[in-house]
Amino acid sequence: MQQGISIRLKRAVISGGLETAAILKNLGVMRNVAGLGAIFTLHHVRPPSPRTFAPNAHLEISPEFLDRAIARLKRDGYDFISLDALPDRIASDRDKPPFAAFTLDDGNRDNLDYALPVFARHGVPFTIFVTQGLSERTHSIWWETLADLLGRLDRLTFDxxxxxxxxxxxxxxxxxxxxxxxxxxxxAHDEMEAIGRIDELARINGLEPLDLVRSAIMDRKELTQLSRHPLASLGAHTVSHRALARLPEAEAAAEMALSADYVADIIGHRPLAIAYPYGTADAVSPREARLAAELGFSVGVTTRPGTIATASAAALAHLPRLSLNGHYQKARYASALASGIPMRLMGRRASA
Incomplete structure (x- = not known):
C-alpha cells in the first residue's frame, strides 16, 4: 500500500513540475536555458495494452503520443537531425534553430512496426541502439521477465x-x-549471475525468458530491413546489456567493441554512436566515455537528463538524453523537457 502511494506521489510531483515548466516556456521565461538542442530516448512505441501490473510502463509510449510530440517540437521550431550528424551540428555556426535527435534503445520490434511509420510521416531521422545478445536470442530481458512472472503469480519464494x-x-x-x-x-550483485537466477526462477514457474525476447526484439533480418530505410540508423548497445561501469575495463571494452562489430556487419560500416545500458550515473562513468572514444565512437549517450549546450570531444562520448516517459504522455511535456526548464528548476545546467 505504502509503495503505491509513494509512486503516485512521485508521479504527481513530476507532472506538476512539467506543467510548471510548460507554463514558463509558453510565457517566454528562461529562454536561455535550452542550449543547442536535445536528444530524446525511447524504448517501446506501441498501442496501449491495459495490464493490472505494468512496472515497465514508463518505457513505452503510444504512436499517437510520438506523433503529437514531434508535431509540437516542429511547431516550436526544432530541426530534426540524425545522431550521427550531431558532432558537426554542435561544431557549426550557432545561429541555427535548436535541434532534436530521436533514439530508441534495445531494438524492440514495435520500433519497426509503429515508430517507423510516425518518423517517416514527419521525415524525422532516428537511431536504434542494438543489443546483440537480444537480437541473437542469447540473453534475456530481466525487467520484462520479472514483470511477466510477477503478474502471473500470487506467491513467490526466492533467496x-x-x-x-x-x-x-x-x-x-x-x-x-x-x-x-x-x-x-x-x-548490487554480479549482474550475469543475478539475471541467470531470475531466468531460472521464471523457468521453474513455466515461463521461458527467451520466448519474451523472441516476441519483442528484432532479429538480424529485421534490423537489416530497418537499416535500409533512409531515416534509420543503427548504433551499438553492448552484447549483454549489463552496466558497464560495474565491469572490469577489459570486459566493458569487449562488450562495446563486439557490439560495434555486430552492427557493422549488418550495415556495412562501423556505427558512430553507442548508448550505454541503463545510462545512469552508477552504470556509466567517465571510463566508458574514454573507452568509447578509443573505440572510434563519435557519440556516446547516457540517460542522464539534460539538454546540450556545447560539447568537447570527451563530452560527446557522455551526452545526456531526455526520456519520453509513458507516464507523462502530453505533447507539451516533450516541449517543456526540450526547453531545459525542468532541469534548471532542479538545479541542473545544459550539458557542456
Missing part, C-alpha cells in the same frame, strides 16, 4: 542471499515492491 523468503503477490503494491527488490538485487 536474495539471506535465506529463502516468501512474498505474497495478490496486490499490485506488493508486486511492485518485490519488483523493486529484484531490481536492487540485479544492480
Amino acid at each position: 536474495f542471499g539471506m535465506g529463502m523468503e516468501s512474498f505474497d503477490l495478490d496486490k499490485t503494491g506488493q508486486r511492485q515492491a518485490v519488483f523493486a527488490r529484484f531490481a536492487a538485487y540485479v544492480h
Whole structure:
C-alpha cells in the first residue's frame, strides 16, 4: 500500500513540475536555458495494452503520443537531425534553430512496426541502439521477465542471499515492491549471475525468458530491413546489456567493441554512436566515455537528463538524453523537457 502511494506521489510531483515548466516556456521565461538542442530516448512505441501490473510502463509510449510530440517540437521550431550528424551540428555556426535527435534503445520490434511509420510521416531521422545478445536470442530481458512472472503469480519464494523468503503477490503494491527488490538485487550483485537466477526462477514457474525476447526484439533480418530505410540508423548497445561501469575495463571494452562489430556487419560500416545500458550515473562513468572514444565512437549517450549546450570531444562520448516517459504522455511535456526548464528548476545546467 505504502509503495503505491509513494509512486503516485512521485508521479504527481513530476507532472506538476512539467506543467510548471510548460507554463514558463509558453510565457517566454528562461529562454536561455535550452542550449543547442536535445536528444530524446525511447524504448517501446506501441498501442496501449491495459495490464493490472505494468512496472515497465514508463518505457513505452503510444504512436499517437510520438506523433503529437514531434508535431509540437516542429511547431516550436526544432530541426530534426540524425545522431550521427550531431558532432558537426554542435561544431557549426550557432545561429541555427535548436535541434532534436530521436533514439530508441534495445531494438524492440514495435520500433519497426509503429515508430517507423510516425518518423517517416514527419521525415524525422532516428537511431536504434542494438543489443546483440537480444537480437541473437542469447540473453534475456530481466525487467520484462520479472514483470511477466510477477503478474502471473500470487506467491513467490526466492533467496536474495539471506535465506529463502516468501512474498505474497495478490496486490499490485506488493508486486511492485518485490519488483523493486529484484531490481536492487540485479544492480548490487554480479549482474550475469543475478539475471541467470531470475531466468531460472521464471523457468521453474513455466515461463521461458527467451520466448519474451523472441516476441519483442528484432532479429538480424529485421534490423537489416530497418537499416535500409533512409531515416534509420543503427548504433551499438553492448552484447549483454549489463552496466558497464560495474565491469572490469577489459570486459566493458569487449562488450562495446563486439557490439560495434555486430552492427557493422549488418550495415556495412562501423556505427558512430553507442548508448550505454541503463545510462545512469552508477552504470556509466567517465571510463566508458574514454573507452568509447578509443573505440572510434563519435557519440556516446547516457540517460542522464539534460539538454546540450556545447560539447568537447570527451563530452560527446557522455551526452545526456531526455526520456519520453509513458507516464507523462502530453505533447507539451516533450516541449517543456526540450526547453531545459525542468532541469534548471532542479538545479541542473545544459550539458557542456
